[in-house]
Amino acid sequence: MYILVGLPIIGAFLSLAAGRKGTLMLLKAFSLATLAVALYAIYAANEYGIAGIGSSVAYILPLGVNLALGLSGISLILIVMTSIVFFAAALASGYFIDKSMGLYGFLFMLMEATTIGLFASSNLFLFFVFWEVSEVAMFFVIYIYGGMDRRRAAVKFLVYSVVASMLLLIGIMLLYRSSGSFDISVLQGTGYTMSHGMQLLTFAMLLIPFIIKAPVFPLHAWLPDAHTEAPATGSMVLAGVLLKFGGYGMLLLFSILPEIAKEYSVYLAALFAISAIYGAMNAIKVPHLKRMIAYTSIADMGIVAFGLAALNSYGNFGAAYIMLSHGLAISLLFMLAGMFDKEFGTLVIKNLGGIAEWSGAAAYSFIIGILATIGIPLTSGFIGDILLFIGASGAFGIVGIVPLAASIIVGAYLFWIVERSIFRNNMKRETYSEYIDTYVLAAAIVLIASLVAFGVLPSLFGL
Amino acid sequence: MVFGFNPSYAAVFPSYYADAFIAILGIIVFANLALFLAKKPKVQLAANSFMFLVLAAACFALSKYGSAIGLIMPSGGTLISFSSFSLFFGMLFGIGMFLINVLAFSKTEAYQRFSLFSSLVFTGLYLVSFAGSFISIIIGMEIITLPTVLILLSGGYKTIEAAVKLFIMSAIAASSLAFGIVFYYGAANTVLFTQASEGVFLAGAAILAIAALGFESSIFPFNLWVPDVYEGARADATALLGSINKKAGFVALILVLFAAFGAQEAQMTPILYIISILTMFYGNILALSQKNVKRMLAYSSISQAGYILIGIVTATGYGIAASIFQIAAHMFMFMGAMAIVYFMEKNNNEEVDNYVGLYHSNKFAAIVLTIMMLGFIGTPLTAGFIGKFLIFSSAVYNNMVLLAVIAIINTIISVYYYLKIMLAMFASKETKRKYKMDLNITAVAAACLIIVVILGVYPGPVISMASAAAASLHI
Numbered sequence: 001m002y003i004l005v006g007l008p009i010i011g012a013f014l015s016l017a018a019g020r021k022g023t024l025m026l027l028k029a030f031s032l033a034t035l036a037v038a039l040y041a042i043y044a045a046n047e048y049g050i051a052g053i054g055s056s057v058a059y060i061l062p063l064g065v066n067l068a069l070g071l072s073g074i075s076l077i078l079i080v081m082t083s084i085v086f087f088a089a090a091l092a093s094g095y096f097i098d099k100s101m102g103l104y105g106f107l108f109m110l111m112e113a114t115t116i117g118l119f120a121s122s123n124l125f126l127f128f129v130f131w132e133v134s135e136v137a138m139f140f141v142i143y144i145y146g147g148m149d150r151r152r153a154a155v156k157f158l159v160y161s162v163v164a165s166m167l168l169l170i171g172i173m174l175l176y177r178s179s180g181s182f183d184i185s186v187l188q189g190t191g192y193t194m195s196h197g198m199q200l201l202t203f204a205m206l207l208i209p210f211i212i213k214a215p216v217f218p219l220h221a222w223l224p225d226a227h228t229e230a231p232a233t234g235s236m237v238l239a240g241v242l243l244k245f246g247g248y249g250m251l252l253l254f255s256i257l258p259e260i261a262k263e264y265s266v267y268l269a270a271l272f273a274i275s276a277i278y279g280a281m282n283a284i285k286v287p288h289l290k291r292m293i294a295y296t297s298i299a300d301m302g303i304v305a306f307g308l309a310a311l312n313s314y315g316n317f318g319a320a321y322i323m324l325s326h327g328l329a330i331s332l333l334f335m336l337a338g339m340f341d342k343e344f345g346t347l348v349i350k351n352l353g354g355i356a357e358w359s360g361a362a363a364y365s366f367i368i369g370i371l372a373t374i375g376i377p378l379t380s381g382f383i384g385d386i387l388l389f390i391g392a393s394g395a396f397g398i399v400g401i402v403p404l405a406a407s408i409i410v411g412a413y414l415f416w417i418v419e420r421s422i423f424r425n426n427m428k429r430e431t432y433s434e435y436i437d438t439y440v441l442a443a444a445i446v447l448i449a450s451l452v453a454f455g456v457l458p459s460l461f462g463l
Numbered sequence: 464m465v466f467g468f469n470p471s472y473a474a475v476f477p478s479y480y481a482d483a484f485i486a487i488l489g490i491i492v493f494a495n496l497a498l499f500l501a502k503k504p505k506v507q508l509a510a511n512s513f514m515f516l517v518l519a520a521a522c523f524a525l526s527k528y529g530s531a532i533g534l535i536m537p538s539g540g541t542l543i544s545f546s547s548f549s550l551f552f553g554m555l556f557g558i559g560m561f562l563i564n565v566l567a568f569s570k571t572e573a574y575q576r577f578s579l580f581s582s583l584v585f586t587g588l589y590l591v592s593f594a595g596s597f598i599s600i601i602i603g604m605e606i607i608t609l610p611t612v613l614i615l616l617s618g619g620y621k622t623i624e625a626a627v628k629l630f631i632m633s634a635i636a637a638s639s640l641a642f643g644i645v646f647y648y649g650a651a652n653t654v655l656f657t658q659a660s661e662g663v664f665l666a667g668a669a670i671l672a673i674a675a676l677g678f679e680s681s682i683f684p685f686n687l688w689v690p691d692v693y694e695g696a697r698a699d700a701t702a703l704l705g706s707i708n709k710k711a712g713f714v715a716l717i718l719v720l721f722a723a724f725g726a727q728e729a730q731m732t733p734i735l736y737i738i739s740i741l742t743m744f745y746g747n748i749l750a751l752s753q754k755n756v757k758r759m760l761a762y763s764s765i766s767q768a769g770y771i772l773i774g775i776v777t778a779t780g781y782g783i784a785a786s787i788f789q790i791a792a793h794m795f796m797f798m799g800a801m802a803i804v805y806f807m808e809k810n811n812n813e814e815v816d817n818y819v820g821l822y823h824s825n826k827f828a829a830i831v832l833t834i835m836m837l838g839f840i841g842t843p844l845t846a847g848f849i850g851k852f853l854i855f856s857s858a859v860y861n862n863m864v865l866l867a868v869i870a871i872i873n874t875i876i877s878v879y880y881y882l883k884i885m886l887a888m889f890a891s892k893e894t895k896r897k898y899k900m901d902l903n904i905t906a907v908a909a910a911c912l913i914i915v916v917i918l919g920v921y922p923g924p925v926i927s928m929a930s931a932a933a934a935s936l937h938i
Contacts, residue, residue, distance in 0.1 A: 060849075062784075062926040129843040136842055144889055151886065162878050166871040169852070173859040173867070 001055045001069040001120060004041070004079065007034045008086075008113035015105030023105035027090040030109060031083070034116070038083040042460055045076055054122065065182060068122035074251065074320040075119040077461055078244055081324040082119065084450050085240040085331045086112045088443035089233040092335055095437045096232045096342070097145055104145060107137045108233070115241045119248060123182040124172045127252075131168065131245060135161040138238060146229040153229035160222040164209035168249075171205035174198070175256065187256045196259075203260040206253050214246030214301045217275035224286075227294035232338020235290070239297050240331035244323045247304045251319070254311060261311060269309040269396060276302025276406035284413050289340065289347040292417070293333050296373060299406045300326045306403050307388035310395035318388025321461075324454060325380035329372035332447040336366045339440055352421035359436040363422045365444040370418065372451045374411035380454035481543040484593065487518070488586040495582040499575045504568070507578050511564050515585065519557025526550035526928065542655070544595030547935040551787065551928055552592035552714050559707050559794055560585050566802055566907040567699040576617050580610035581703065588707065591715050597644045597654040597723065600715050601637065604679060607711050608633040611703065618697045625695030629704075632688045636678035643671030647723065656722035665724060669731050672719045673738075679712025681768050683742040690749075693761035698805035701757060705764045706797040710790050713771060717783065720775065721936040735776045736866065743769030743873040750880045754814050756804055759880055760797070763839055766877060767793050773870060774854045777861045783933035785853030788926060792838070792846035792918055799911030800835040803828050806904045821888040825898045829888040831908045836881040838915050841874060846918030853926070 011030030015023040044053055054070030071079070090108070097104050111134050118130035139161070143154035175187055178194045194202070212219045223243075227235050254261040261268075279298030286292050300322065307319035339362065340355060341347045356363035368379075375381030385407070392400030454460070491514050498507040526547055560581060567577045587606030594600045612633070615626035644654060646668035651657055677685035693701045720731065746766025753759035771793070774786030806828055807817065822829035838847035851874070858867040900908075918925055 059921075060923045060926065062923060062930055129848075132843045132848075136837065140889075143886065155882070155886075158878070158882070162875055166875060169855065170859065170864070170867060170871060173856045174864070176856065177860050 001053060001071070003037050004034060004083075004120065005069065005113050005117045007037065008109040008116070012106045012109035012113065015109060016102050018102065018105070020101040023101045024094045027093055027105055027108060028087075031087040031090040031112060034112065035083040035087045038080050038116075041071065041076060042080060045071065046460070050076065056122070060125075063125070063182075064180075065123065065125045067126070068183070069117065069120040069126075070122045071120060073461060074316065075248070077320045077324050078119045078248060078327075079116050081244075081327040082112070082115050082241050084446065085236060085327055086115075088331060088335070088446045089236045089240075091439045091443040091446065092236070092437075093233050095440050096338055100144065104141070107141050108237075110134075111137045111141075111237055111241075115237075115245075118245060122184055124175065124184060124187070125182040127184075128165070128168060128172055132165050134242065134245075135165065138234070138242060141234045141237075142226060142230045145231040145234060147231075148229070149225075150229040153225040156222050157226040160212050160219070164212040167205050168209040171202055171209075174202040174205060184252060184256070199257055199260050203253065203257050203264075206249070206257075210246045210249035210253065212246070213249065214243060214305055215298060216246075216272060216302060216305055217278045217298070220275070220279075220298050223298060224291045224294040227297075227334070228288065228290045232335050232341075235334040235338065236331035239294070239334055240327040243297065243301055244327060247301065247308065247319060247323050250305060250308050251316060254308060258311075261309075265309050265311055266396070269306055269392075269400075272302050272305040272309055273403045274302075276300075276306060276403045277409075278302075280406040280409040283410055287349055289337050289349055289352065289417075289421075290334070292349070293330065293337060296410045296414075297326065297330050299410055300330070300373065303388065303403050303406060307391055310388075310391040310400070312391050312394055314387050314394060315391030318384050318386070318391050320384075321380060321454075321458070322375075322384035322388055325372060325375070325384050325451065328447050328451050328454075329369050329379075329381065332365065332369040332444060332451075333373070335440065335443060335447075336362055336369065339437070349417060349421055353424055355422045361441055361444070362436050365448060366422060367418055368448050368451070370411070370414045372455075373414070374407055378455050379451050380458075381451075382455060383458045480545065484543055484589075488589055490514075491582050492586060495579045499579045502572070502575070504570050504572075504575050504578075507575055508564060508568050511578055511582065512561050515557045515561040515564070518589075519554045519561070522550040522553035522557060526554070526931070542596050542599060543590075543593050544656075545593065546932075547928075548718070548787075548932040549593040551932040552710075553589060555791055555794065556585070556588040556592060556707065556711075559710075559798070560588070562798055562907050562910060563699070563703050563707060565903050566702060566798070566805065568903045573617065577614055577699070580614045580617075583610040584703070584707065588711050591711050591718075594715070594718055595656055595722075597647060597656075597719075600719065601640050601644065604640065604676075604711070604715060605633075605637055607708055608637075608679070611700075611708055614700050614703065615692075615696050618700060622695050622697060622700070625692040628688050628695075629692050632678055636675045636685075639671050640675035643668045643675060646671065656718070658722065658724070666730060669720070669724050670734075672723075673716070673731065673734070676712050676716040676719065677738075680709055680716055681712070681765050682738055682772060683745045683765070683769075686742070686745070686765050686768070689765055690758050690761040693764075694755055694758040698757065698801050698808045701761075702798050702801035702805070705761070705801065706794040709764065709768065710794055713768075713786070713790055717775060717786070717936070721778075721783070732776060732778060735772060736863075739769050739772035739776055740866070740869055741769075742766065742772060743870060745769075747873050747876045747880075750877070753880070754816070756807070756813060756815055756818065756884065759815070759884070760800060760804065763877065763880070764793070764797055766873060767797075767839070769873070770851065770854055770870060773863075773866055774857050776866065777857045777863065779857065779861060780930065780933045781853075782857035782861065783936065784926065784929040785850070785857045787929040787932055788853055788922070789850030791925065791929070792850040792915070795911045795914045795918070796835050796838040796845075796847055799831055799908055799915060800839075802904050802908040802911065803832040803835075806898070806900050806908075809901075810898050815884060815887055818884055818887045819890050823891065825900060827905070827908070828898075828900060831912050832888065833885050834912060834915065836885050838919070840878055840881050844916065844919045846915045846922070848919055849922040849926070 007030055011026050015026045018026055050071050056066045056068035059065050059067040114130040114134035121127045139154055139158045142150055179187055215223050276299045279295050279302055283292050283295035304319045304322050307315040372379040372381045375385040389401050494510055568574055584607050587603045590599050590603030612626050612630045615622045646664045648654055650662045650664035681689045743766050746762045750759050750762035771786050771789050774782040838845035841847045841851035855867045
């Protein structure tokens with residue numbers, strides 16, 4: 001397990017020393033190696049059982065904190081998704097990033113290490129450390145490498161993040177106070193020992209950071225700005241991976257404090273459903289392609305949270321699988337949108353046009369990304385949707401499938417965009433380069449291949 | 464009246480240990496005086512570094528193995544006492560003074576003056592850390608403050624105002640401490656630390672002592688002098704003030720509260736509770752609008768004093784250990800930040816605006832300062848995170864969730880002004896003038912960077928030592 005976290009850290013420090021070309025090589029090599037290890041973890045989990053994969057070393061003895069990493073079925077899904085997204089983003093980095101490559105490589109690999117570490121961490125102390133470091137790294141990526149209005153967006157991102165992480169810290173301390181341990185497995189049994197009021201306080205303290213991170217309406221305001229201004233690879237990582245912290249955190253929270261979760265699950269589900277529909281409605285409204293994709297990801301994460309609020313294993317695995325699918329699809333869309341921005345110099349939807357004529361590969365990749373977002377069969381989104389809504393209808397009855405509307409709204413609208421800005425060629429325009437960049441194309445192929453692979457072979461994860 | 468004083472301490476503690484201790488401190492001062500007169504700045508630096516580091520290593524070794532030879536005992540009961548607490552700070556101040564000496568080094572007579580005075584400060588630091596009685600505390604605090612005033616005075620015309628302010632304030636502090644000792648003697652019939660428990664006189668003594676030591680440790684409302692003096696002094700002297708003198712104030716405060724007053728401390732808790740909240744808000748809110756980096760860091764260090772106080776308020780072994788850890792962490796973070804400020808000051812850059820684009824003119828300086836700022840905020844992988852984690856959790860575990868929440872609100876406020884500097888450094892600048900950093904400043908900045916990161920990544924051993932130090936106070 002340490003290899004998965006250790007490899008990117010080594011890569012991070014090496015890339016500080018390497019030059020621009022060297023850093024690009026290092027990024028590709030190390031993220032590919034990490035991906036290989038993650039794929040091997042799937043194999044090992046199927047062959048030897050998932051419980052055996054895990055390692056623990058005493059770390060901060062006076063606090064009883066161990067450097068304990070392990071896997072569960074859901075964290076394995078998220079780790080595989082993380083390593084794929086990072087590999088694709090590493091491939092595309094050379095095309096999108098044009099300054100201070102060494103620092104970028106450092107931050108990028110640091111984010112990979114911390115996100116994998118977060119999904120693998122077996123105690124909440126490490127969870128918090130990884131959470132915070134990845135946020136700081138993301139902040140610098142947006143602040144240094146972002147677009148025109150990057151400073152405001154980055155600061156907005158940081159304000160939300162700091163509030164979130166501070167509440168998270170207090171919540172973790174409250175849990176430790178009543179149980180004397182940071183271990184998630186221990187905490188899952190001790191929720192019952194706390195008084196009801198204390199449980200409620202802890203639940204609220206922990207829920208807010210996850211809601212901010214996911215993000216769920218009404219604490220979502222940082223997301224559209226951050227995505228619009230972040231560099232394309234930053235957006236890929238932010239939307240593809242960092243948002244999943246919120247979903248994964250909620251999953252942990254609901255299992256640690258099941259009483260409160262059960263008591264309020266209907267209200268939570270209602271909030272998440274509203275968030276999903278709200279995201280979808282906003283996606284229709286905004287005229288900017290990147291902003292629109294950002295809002296669809298609010299819609300999708302609302303659906304994910306909705307599935308988690310069903311509190312059954314169908315809902316949980318469905319949510320995890322949608323997170324996988326959404327991570328891959330949204331990073332594909334953000335990468336292509338970033339490329340359109342660079343090639344055509346605009347992302348305002350009504351000014352875009354003729355993309356299919358410029359590059360068929362780009363156009364069809366974009367369409368596949370959209371199909372996966374909606375959850376068409378043969379893509380992984382389909383499996384996720386099915387599982388999730390089985391779970392949700394089990395918990396909430398027929399009302400449980402209402403949020404699917406969000407998915408449908410987004411899907412219909414996206415097709416309108418496809419028609420308008422990809423196929424219709426309203427004017428002859430100058431492009432930045434003649435052909436699609438090879439590495440971007442390779443990244444798109446990686447993402448599409450994994451979308452289809454996980455759509456066809458959910459049995460990889462024992463589903 | 465209850466006397467917690469255990470006469471058997473004096474019996475097992477051979478007095479020649481204390482004599483040898485004083486003799487060693489004397490040797491340091493006289494060696495410095497001799498080298499000062501011989502006008503050998505390099506030798507003086509080497510000798511000081513050697514002596515400070517050897518003493519730090521000795522303290523470390525003693526704290527590990529000292530209990531075997533009967534050297535370690537609970538604080539109090541004798542004029543000089545060797546407890547785990549004393550040895551921890553003996554080690555810490557040894558390293559700190561070594562770094563300060565390296566930071567201030569130059570081949571001039573000014574450095575020699577600095578070094579001579581700082582050796583006196585060092586003596587005071589050891590007297591305070593190893594104090595077993597109020598006499599050691601008051602003498603130690605005076606030997607710390609007066610040479611600092613001299614250091615400020617020798618900085619030239621610009622720093623005279625700061626020196627005079629510090630002198631007047633420390634005179635007031637010393638007299639109120641002396642007054643407190645009189646009260647203490649009236650109640651406890653001794654000036655040794657006896658964990659004396661109850662009484663009106665003791666309450667008066669405790670309040671006076673808090674006021675006096677609050678001057679040095681810059682807690683509200685005794686800290687009005689801090690921004691002026693920190694800003695007025697040269698940055699190396701500011702580093703001395705913020706990362707050494709202030710910490711000595713805290714050491715004395717902890718010793719006095721827990722070793723001298725014992726149960727009386729419980730009555731002080733509400734006062735300290737409010738003081739710590741006010742200190743945090745005062746430091747953080749006033750820092751928001753500062754344009755001068757040194758002044759901003761002065762306010763920031765006030766707010767950090769508020770955080771440190773939280774651990775003291777909880778009055779548990781865990782809380783004190785948290786405070787001790789944060790004292791150590793802040794010492795190095797402040798010194799690292801001041802090293803960069805000193806470097807900028809040498810190039811006549813003191814305002815936040817001058818830091819714009821620092822990343823492009825000197826990458827190392829920008830990275831060090833960024834990590835120190837992240838440490839002040841409390842980002843994981845820096846020492847500041849572990850310190851803040853320990854402190855906030857000590858409040859949460861002791862049913863002071865409100866205090867922890869207030870501290871966290873303060874942390875969120877503080878992000879704004881730390882961020883202002885960080886973002887300025889990474890902003891792009893048209894004129895890319897390169898600055899070269901002196902070797903000694905580079906060394907100090909790198910050392911602080913390494914220490915801060917190590918304390919953040921692998922804090923276990925230091926937390927254990929801090930816990931042992933807190934346990935030796937017998938709370």
